[in-house]
Amino acid sequence: MADDPDTTGQLKQKLIDTKEKWAREGRLLTGGTEWRQRRRLPPGQREVKNWPVLDLGVHPNVPAKEWEMKVGGLVERPVTWRWDDLKAQPQFSHVSDIHCVTAWSRYDNRWDGVSGRQLLSVVRPKREARFIVFKSYDGYSTNVPLEHFDDDDVLLAHSWEGQPLSRDHGGPVRVVIPKLYFWKSAKWVRHIWFTDKDAPGFWEVRGYHNLGDPWKEQRYG
Numbered sequence: 001m002a003d004d005p006d007t008t009g010q011l012k013q014k015l016i017d018t019k020e021k022w023a024r025e026g027r028l029l030t031g032g033t034e035w036r037q038r039r040r041l042p043p044g045q046r047e048v049k050n051w052p053v054l055d056l057g058v059h060p061n062v063p064a065k066e067w068e069m070k071v072g073g074l075v076e077r078p079v080t081w082r083w084d085d086l087k088a089q090p091q092f093s094h095v096s097d098i099h100c101v102t103a104w105s106r107y108d109n110r111w112d113g114v115s116g117r118q119l120l121s122v123v124r125p126k127r128e129a130r131f132i133v134f135k136s137y138d139g140y141s142t143n144v145p146l147e148h149f150d151d152d153d154v155l156l157a158h159s160w161e162g163q164p165l166s167r168d169h170g171g172p173v174r175v176v177i178p179k180l181y182f183w184k185s186a187k188w189v190r191h192i193w194f195t196d197k198d199a200p201g202f203w204e205v206r207g208y209h210n211l212g213d214p215w216k217e218q219r220y221g
């Protein structure tokens with residue numbers, strides 16, 4: 001019986017022995033920062049604590065109340081979302097790392113918004129849809145295969161660290177796709193288009209890699 005003092009004592013001793021063994025082996029230790037960084041930092045990246053602003057140099061002024069995003073192409077139910085529509089959706093919060101192709105990474109960014117998968121469940125991509133093109137208020141565009149948008153860490157973010165996303169960083173609403181280089185995360189997002197043919201975006205036609213996986217160091221194409 002488990003509450004018999006002898007059995008309890010034995011069980012406790014077993015636990016203690018196991019923990020002592022782990023301690024000898026250094027089990028569960030995450031190691032020094034070097035070890036951790038090697039696993040967390042993709043090749044060729046360095047960690048920064050600030051958050052650089054990178055874009056084409058035009059920061060469109062889109063007040064939340066004037067923001068409008070059309071989602072269409074090969075979907076069952078095209079939608080146009082304004083600010084209130086976005087806020088009326090189930091909200092999603094996620095912490096992820098940023099990896100920019102210019103070699104900086106920023107850890108632990110807390111985003112709030114609507115998950116990519118929520119958007120997919122609303123618009124329901126057709127069977128032929130295989131790619132997505134994002135178009136932004138500054139004329140920027142970028143493309144991703146649909147399967148990379150259909151992931152549990154993707155969102156349409158309106159907040160960062162609990163504050164409304166600043167204009168510099170793509171407010172009122174930007175895309176966040178943490179597993180790809182940050183150029184794939186369109187700021188000031190305006191259109192989300194589902195297609196059967198890939199359509200390389202602004203940087204993709206200027207020598208950047210078409211997919212941009214930081215772990216495979218797909219910087220240039």
Ligand SMILES: Nc1nc2c(c(=O)[nH]1)N[C@H]1C(S)=C(S)[C@@H](COP(=O)(O)O)O[C@H]1N2
Pocket residue numbers: 051052053054055056057100101136137138140168169170182183184185186187188189
């Ligand atoms: N609309 C828009 N989105 C954009 C860009 C841009 O120029 N316009 N630049 C991309 C690039 S190259 C990067 S690295 C990130 C930078 O985002 P940040 O300024 O918030 O760090 O935004 C991406 N999204």
Ligand SMILES: [Mo]
Pocket residue numbers: 054100101102182183
């Ligand atoms: Mo970038």
